[in-house]
Amino acid sequence: MKRLLLLGILLITAFASQAQDSLMIRKFFDEALVNGQCYENLRYLCKNVGSRLSGSAGAQKSVDWSKKLMDGYGFDKVYLQEVMVPHWVRGAKEQGYIIDGNKRIPVAIAALGMSVATPKAGITANVIEVQSLKELETLGEAAIKGKIVFFNRAFDPRFIETGAAYGGAGDQRFAGPATAAKYGAAGVIVRSLTEALDDYPHTGATGYDPKGINIPAAAISTIAANKLSTMLKMRKLPLIKFYFKQNCQHLPDAKSYNVVGEITGSKNPNKFITVGGHLDSWDLAEGAHDDGTGVMQSVEVLRIFKATGYRPKNSVRAVFFMNEENGHKGGIKYAELAAANKEEHIAAIETDEGGFTPRGFSFANATPAMQKDINKNWKKLFEPYEADRLVAGGGGTDIGPLKETVPSVMLIGFRPDSQRYFDIHHTPNDVFENVNKRELELGAGAISALIYLIDQHGL
């Protein structure tokens, strides 16, 4: 009898807790949708600050403004974390031509981030088209030496989430130039990492082998890539050549900052839940979806907690990481300081896949049993908001290092709808106008809900 009574009490408590959670989550969403500020904050960041690649004046301006924004919200703590970052500059706009006998056909290219420049006169060379890094190995030095290697493997459209297609084609940009250099290539052009057929070169960082030779590397638009590929197939003699010239430079590392805002936990001030995105962005656009939306959602979570009167038990931090795009130095610094300050970290959530309609979250290091529990306990709470895909999967680039220094942390990725992201990713088209207000706000609501649940119930 006593046992039954106890069970009854437990059940009633569980139901009451679910009802309470459901009410609080509704409050967060209402605040995001009715009084949301992330959209107007994003407008300011895009239109009044603009592009903000690490080391640039824009990056410094974004740090100053972000600090002021957080100060204005009256969080318990607002501060900067100093970090040295690479300072790469594009220089004058690149030029690229397909050379067909006497004809020069201009094409849209952009240096890959961290690439070296070409010689001042540019590079002119025969082109060898390949589909994969592996193909370079098969071809060998004899076929590659002195040529421009043209990586042209397209996105596989069959992946339902476009991030998987990006992952499937991305090695060409990340590692293609370093690999081609080993076989004596003069330069590299890489098909833009997008399924869209457009005339934007999609930039993004490449990584050189520290011991290898650095050869210039550029992204080429998908339209130009198709044209070049067709010409290579059709025209045997005279051979098609390619010319490109780029003017980028590595300047000495620069001082920059992560921007951190915090609501200190009422019960566990030294236990942390982090939510963040990256403040830096590529130089060609406004960095709206990548990742203005992420930082503005992160600070919005703290604003929503304050506005709804929710006082978290654990400390909740919004972190605007610096240098995600070409070095990850901000994420590494945050992890170092967490360890040095002996902070306990419960969870870190990264929002860096665009400000689109939320679909759910991916948990990077939950055991299958935890993943099952998370779904059992929380899926129903996210269902009314259609953000209930709580799946295994990646966390994110900026929070990754935290797992190394504070192994107990759970890494979580915010997962919005992925269909439009790579249409604009790393292009001049990544502008404020391509962000939808409601989609952005729903994301802020969903992240607030998840952090609340973790704060209340742990993981």
Added chain:
Amino acid sequence: MKRLLLLGILLITAFASQAQDSLMIRKFFDEALVNGQCYENLRYLCKNVGSRLSGSAGAQKSVDWSKKLMDGYGFDKVYLQEVMVPHWVRGAKEQGYIIDGNKRIPVAIAALGMSVATPKAGITANVIEVQSLKELETLGEAAIKGKIVFFNRAFDPRFIETGAAYGGAGDQRFAGPATAAKYGAAGVIVRSLTEALDDYPHTGATGYDPKGINIPAAAISTIAANKLSTMLKMRKLPLIKFYFKQNCQHLPDAKSYNVVGEITGSKNPNKFITVGGHLDSWDLAEGAHDDGTGVMQSVEVLRIFKATGYRPKNSVRAVFFMNEENGHKGGIKYAELAAANKEEHIAAIETDEGGFTPRGFSFANATPAMQKDINKNWKKLFEPYEADRLVAGGGGTDIGPLKETVPSVMLIGFRPDSQRYFDIHHTPNDVFENVNKRELELGAGAISALIYLIDQHGL
């Protein structure tokens, strides 16, 4: 022992069937994503046909082209269903001003579809702002007579699906003018049915009381509505007036057509599964999301079945309905002919909520037990495509009448992500450029999958 064996065989058969279903669905999505034609077909409809309001030359052009498109695909039957439709024309562009003493402030307005014109000189009158139809009743004739009624109730942003917000504000446009006329109003302006703060008037049909007086009615942009509302609150004397002039006309009903393509069922040629959208569109834009995407997805389903070699057991029809926007005559005609021809209809699926990422389907007349079964049997099959919200809800305007004439039919609505739809709905911004290729194609894949499952397993 025998019983166990039988159970075993049944279980194995069930698993084999699920595996087979899963493979077929993957095939449909691959075909949609790799060889999809709906995006290029939509481009043609938007750019080479353009707007196509019932009775217009554009509507006739769209019928001719659609028939040719279906003929080209070599379906078993392609034909037109003649139907008489209203022929309303906007005439010269509307003019609207807020009059503040000597100042005339131009504002963006557009006649509501089916509205009457103003007198040639326009209407100038005092304005009374109301939030609801009910408020008119409270105010009574004394307060309303001779004035322009300004309906200004905004979308409620707290609804997660924007269709619910549209439903919540829509009576102002649908029934506001007829109701205001009863109290002697001179004219009506209605806040555009959108959450977006923009300067487009969002048109759309209004319905008059057949026995009442028809007064002119226009949509006003949300930016202008906010301005007018603020001025009304701030300025007491001299009173704010409003002027508008519109030149629309009702011409005699015109002959038009539904366009129908069919793959005849291999086993049950007289049992039908219909998939459709509407071919007509408002005169102000290209009718891309409303509803070019819907018709192009519908024909794509049949193309996908042919391309993948899937021969349905029941007849599958793609129907391009005429006159959804201002009369529903095409839907009514389709239902009449279905009854007259003694057709059996298993299900009808409507896609008229935009060509956005699919989220699932709503079943209009499933019992709770059926709804549960549908989820139990099919939800898992849609999960990999993130289109697995199989919920109770509306079917659609064009398929609605079929339920009256063939009561056994199941009505189903295709449910894409709803966040962006009302930003562009019924505005000049409803253009091809605002449709995403992959989002459109994923929808075609999802609808193909559902029709396949209904064809194989019934409902």
